[in-house]
Amino acid sequence: MSVVAPPRESAAAPPPAPPSPGRRLAARLLHWWRRLTAMRTAIILLFLLALAAVPGSLLPQRSLSKTNVSRYFTDHPVLAPVLDRLYLFDVFSSPWFAAIYLLLFISLIGCVLPRALEHARGLRAAPPLAPRNLLRLPDSGQLTTPLAGGAALDVVEEELRVRRFRVVRREGVAGPELSAEKGYLKETGNLLFHLSLVALLLGLAGGKLWGYEGSILLTEGQGFCNSFQQYDSYKSGPLVSGADLTPLCIDLQDFRATYEQNLTASSFTAKISYGAPGQAGKDATIGVNDPLRVDGDRVYVTGHGFSPTFSVTLPDGTKFTDLSVPFLPSDTKTMSSEGALKLPDLGKGKDKQLALQGLFAPTGLVQNQILTSVDPRPLAPEVAIFAYQGYLGLDSGIPQSVYSLDATQIDRGRLTKVGAANLTPGQSMTLPDGTKIGFTGVKEFAALQFSHDPGEYWVLGSAISLLVGLLGMLLLRRERVFARVAPAAGGGGTVLTVATLTRGSGESGPRFAALSDDLGAALGARASKPEDSPRDS
Amino acid sequence: MTPDPSLAALSNQLFSVSVALYSVAVVAFCAQLAFGRRPVRTPELVAAGNGAAPTAPTAADVLSEPARSRRWGLIAVAVTALGALTHLGVMVTRGLAADRLPWGNMYEFGTAVTLVGVVAFLVFAVRVPAVRHLGLFVMAPVVLAMVGIGLFLYAEAGPLVAALRSSWLAVHVTSAILGFGIFFLSGIVSAMYLVRSRYDAKLAEGQAQPDGVLSRLPSAATLDRVAHRTAVFGFPIWTFAVIAGAIWAESAWGRFWGWDPKETWAFIAWVVYAAYLHARTTAGWRGRAAAWVNVTGLVVMVFNLLYVNMVSTGLHSYAGLK
Ligand code: HEM
Numbered sequence: 001m002s003v004v005a006p007p008r009e010s011a012a013a014p015p016p017a018p019p020s021p022g023r024r025l026a027a028r029l030l031h032w033w034r035r036l037t038a039m040r041t042a043i044i045l046l047f048l049l050a051l052a053a054v055p056g057s058l059l060p061q062r063s064l065s066k067t068n069v070s071r072y073f074t075d076h077p078v079l080a081p082v083l084d085r086l087y088l089f090d091v092f093s094s095p096w097f098a099a100i101y102l103l104l105f106i107s108l109i110g111c112v113l114p115r116a117l118e119h120a121r122g123l124r125a126a127p128p129l130a131p132r133n134l135l136r137l138p139d140s141g142q143l144t145t146p147l148a149g150g151a152a153l154d155v156v157e158e159e160l161r162v163r164r165f166r167v168v169r170r171e172g173v174a175g176p177e178l179s180a181e182k183g184y185l186k187e188t189g190n191l192l193f194h195l196s197l198v199a200l201l202l203g204l205a206g207g208k209l210w211g212y213e214g215s216i217l218l219t220e221g222q223g224f225c226n227s228f229q230q231y232d233s234y235k236s237g238p239l240v241s242g243a244d245l246t247p248l249c250i251d252l253q254d255f256r257a258t259y260e261q262n263l264t265a266s267s268f269t270a271k272i273s274y275g276a277p278g279q280a281g282k283d284a285t286i287g288v289n290d291p292l293r294v295d296g297d298r299v300y301v302t303g304h305g306f307s308p309t310f311s312v313t314l315p316d317g318t319k320f321t322d323l324s325v326p327f328l329p330s331d332t333k334t335m336s337s338e339g340a341l342k343l344p345d346l347g348k349g350k351d352k353q354l355a356l357q358g359l360f361a362p363t364g365l366v367q368n369q370i371l372t373s374v375d376p377r378p379l380a381p382e383v384a385i386f387a388y389q390g391y392l393g394l395d396s397g398i399p400q401s402v403y404s405l406d407a408t409q410i411d412r413g414r415l416t417k418v419g420a421a422n423l424t425p426g427q428s429m430t431l432p433d434g435t436k437i438g439f440t441g442v443k444e445f446a447a448l449q450f451s452h453d454p455g456e457y458w459v460l461g462s463a464i465s466l467l468v469g470l471l472g473m474l475l476l477r478r479e480r481v482f483a484r485v486a487p488a489a490g491g492g493g494t495v496l497t498v499a500t501l502t503r504g505s506g507e508s509g510p511r512f513a514a515l516s517d518d519l520g521a522a523l524g525a526r527a528s529k530p531e532d533s534p535r536d537s
Numbered sequence: 538m539t540p541d542p543s544l545a546a547l548s549n550q551l552f553s554v555s556v557a558l559y560s561v562a563v564v565a566f567c568a569q570l571a572f573g574r575r576p577v578r579t580p581e582l583v584a585a586g587n588g589a590a591p592t593a594p595t596a597a598d599v600l601s602e603p604a605r606s607r608r609w610g611l612i613a614v615a616v617t618a619l620g621a622l623t624h625l626g627v628m629v630t631r632g633l634a635a636d637r638l639p640w641g642n643m644y645e646f647g648t649a650v651t652l653v654g655v656v657a658f659l660v661f662a663v664r665v666p667a668v669r670h671l672g673l674f675v676m677a678p679v680v681l682a683m684v685g686i687g688l689f690l691y692a693e694a695g696p697l698v699a700a701l702r703s704s705w706l707a708v709h710v711t712s713a714i715l716g717f718g719i720f721f722l723s724g725i726v727s728a729m730y731l732v733r734s735r736y737d738a739k740l741a742e743g744q745a746q747p748d749g750v751l752s753r754l755p756s757a758a759t760l761d762r763v764a765h766r767t768a769v770f771g772f773p774i775w776t777f778a779v780i781a782g783a784i785w786a787e788s789a790w791g792r793f794w795g796w797d798p799k800e801t802w803a804f805i806a807w808v809v810y811a812a813y814l815h816a817r818t819t820a821g822w823r824g825r826a827a828a829w830v831n832v833t834g835l836v837v838m839v840f841n842l843l844y845v846n847m848v849s850t851g852l853h854s855y856a857g858l859k
Binding site for chain 1: 696697698702703769773777780783784785791796798801802804805809812815818819821822837845
């Protein structure tokens with residue numbers, strides 16, 4: 001009760017005076033603080049934390065897949081907005097999730113810091129006084145020895161010091177006594193563990209605030225530089241500004257996927273060159289489980305696919321070649337992929353834009369005029385495409401997917417289908433207006449991700465110290481041994497009472513039995529020694 | 538690296554042999570329970586109060602066991618050990634057949650977890666004889682789990698997908714299997730603690746027969762201690778598995794933690810076990826409440842294995858199930 005209002009003229013106050021509001025508030029605060037830092041509260045908060053994480057795994061989360069969340073919105077038009085208001089699609093960044101773990105961590109700090117101080121004091125303090133009645137302790141027993149009391153305690157002290165106990169001898173009311181303790185590291189482990197949790201949280205928070213992540217699909221031969229404008233999508237912490245981004249450019253030279261006989265993908269490797277903008281690049285090969293690491297930044301291959309290439313020859317002879325666009329795999333087993341090539345700038349005006357949409361099969365098989373893929377390797381590439389002409393709606397202000405055409409323009413009749421064909425490399429189709437579209441071949445693309453997380457090593461370090469602390473806390477034992485001597489009832493000799501208190505793993509009974517056996521043996525040896533030595537000399 | 542079909546077939550036969558041996562063990566454990574007499578008087582209270590001679594309650598549990606029951610118990614443990622050997626053979630032949638660590642899909646993972654559970658049980662059955670009376674309650678779920686694994690999770694031995702080809706597979710999945718297997722035993726022991734302590738309470742009220750089969754379970758104190766010790770053993774292993782998973786995810790998926798469903802449930806399980814360890818040392822939670830927390834932990838682990846692999850979609854979808 002150290003938190004009290006200043007005691008001014010309280011002596012003069014009449015006895016029934018109600019406590020001042022300040023004092024009441026302080027008392028109430030203290031009460032709540034005690035509640036919050038009690039173990040019981042910690043357990044409840046741990047439960048709440050576990051419970052709060054559950055919807056994050058059962059409902060689609062924006063952080064994992066925006067597409068799944070919007071699908072959920074279309075499937076449950078009434079329920080979804082309500083759930084959204086409760087942050088149930090952003091559970092792990094929701095205020096209530098944060099509230100739970102922050103409370104838990106406040107509770108933890110409030111519980112662990114005082115313990116750490118006490119532990120620090122305890123490290124220097126002597127082992128505690130022996131309890132009055134040693135035989136009350138669960139592991140206790142008595143031994144009789146012909147030795148005098150002091151000599152018997154000497155033996156006990158020696159045995160305990162060999163076992164690395166800290167020993168103190170005292171003159172108690174009930175006779176000479178001894179207290180010993182070991183296993184301070186157990187408590188150190190406990191504190192290390194709990195404080196590492198706090199460090200871990202800080203590392204996570206730092207990573208969230210100052211980290212960023214950008215992803216991009218690159219077709220072989222293309223490159224990008226690390227800036228938010230270039231990424232297809234990116235996430236960044238609130239304290240990141242565009243100027244903070246590491247200046248790094250990456251070119252994808254070659255991408256290769258290899259497969260087992262049963263068509264399980266066995267490796268994806270991307271040959272890249274990287275370097276600061278305008279510098280000669282260094283070469284590297286990256287792949288699954290094997291990112292590029294430069295200066296704390298990392299570049300990953302997170303996926304792959306095919307970019308079919310097309311050529312377009314307009315009726316007036318103007319030719320566009322090497323038009324390629326990534327088609328997204330719709331089936332990762334066969335790499336059958338879908339996508340769209342949009343050509344708004346053929347120089348013919350807004351209503352004469354051209355687009356191709358369709359399916360790409362790395363190893364095509366046509367059955368009943370339907371193209372499917374039977375192998376993920378590009379053994380017999382084929383496309384099934386529809387050609388559209390008209391207005392693509394790209395400048396309409398409504399964002400649209402890069403991988404499909406804007407259906408509303410088709411519905412409105414502003415974009416019309418003008419041809420369809422299955423093509424293999426080298427083949428072409430001619431549209432009614434004379435435009436010729438050729439399928440010229442296929443390149444691979446790699447999905448790359450650039451990540452920057454300044455908290456990463458901090459988190460790793462905390463996780464390791466957490467584990468070390470945990471092992472110390474769980475595997476070490478904290479043991480106290482007490483002994484007291486009294487003259488034996490019949491006179492001549494001593495009764496030694498020994499007891500232990502153990503906190504930690506394992507059975508204490510057998511260990512106490514072993515200790516008393518050793519003590520008995522040592523006492524016996526010492527008792528017979530004085531008789532031995534005179535005979536020898 | 539084509540799978541070797543004859544070794545793969547041998548692995549499958551060994552699987553059946555293991556299930557058969559475990560079933561025999563279940564019968565023998567039943568016999569042990571059936572022939573066991575109620576311990577005459579458990580000197581546990583005496584031991585806990587003051588004991589000049591340190592008597593562990595476990596020792597008391599065994600002293601009054603009739604020879605016939607004891608014999609059946611030994612047979613059951615021996616058959617279980619034999620089953621564990623063939624069970625180990627399942628993993629070894631499977632690994633040789635596919636030329637890789639045999640835990641690349643749910644079938645293999647589940648098979649390995651049950652093996653760890655059985656071995657953990659055997660270790661306790663040898664060191665703490667009273668625990669043998671739990672044999673029926675450990676091995677029957679093991680048999681059920683293995684039948685389920687064989688029927689519903691079976692996948693042909695085959696190569697691993699690219700993402701799993703990393704030495705972290707050995708580190709992360711091995712520790713996850715160890716942790717899970719130990720928690721499996723721990724959860725069952727806590728469940729038996731709940732049964733036993735309820736029986737004891739009824740007994741105290743005179744509502745249960747003092748000679749019931751339940752009286753042959755190890756004492757509540759023993760069950761509580763075994764459950765706690767196993768959980769204490771499993772918790773750092775599970776912690777390590779989660780950390781190793783995060784390290785692997787950092788190099789495979791581009792972030793060390795992303796609340797993928799599997800990660801989320803691993804976290805939930807971790808928090809529940811942390812709550813159990815706290816509950817065990819907190820007044821008002823000790824005993825039955827803590828045991829319920831441990832059982833919840835096991836439910837979460839099983840849910841994580843089954844639901845998250847089979848129903849939800851995430852990066853961890855390597856289950857090998859269609
Ligand atoms: C992030 C939340 C926490 C986690 C994951 C956690 C985890 C753990 C674990 C695994 C143990 C080991 C138990 C054992 O020795 O068997 C432990 C012990 C302990 N925890 Fe926590 N803890 C957390 C929060 C807290 C909080 C908030 C408090 C204080 C209110 C607290 C106080 C303690 C104490 C006093 C012990 C030692 C128990 C003993 O020595 O018997 N912990 N903790």
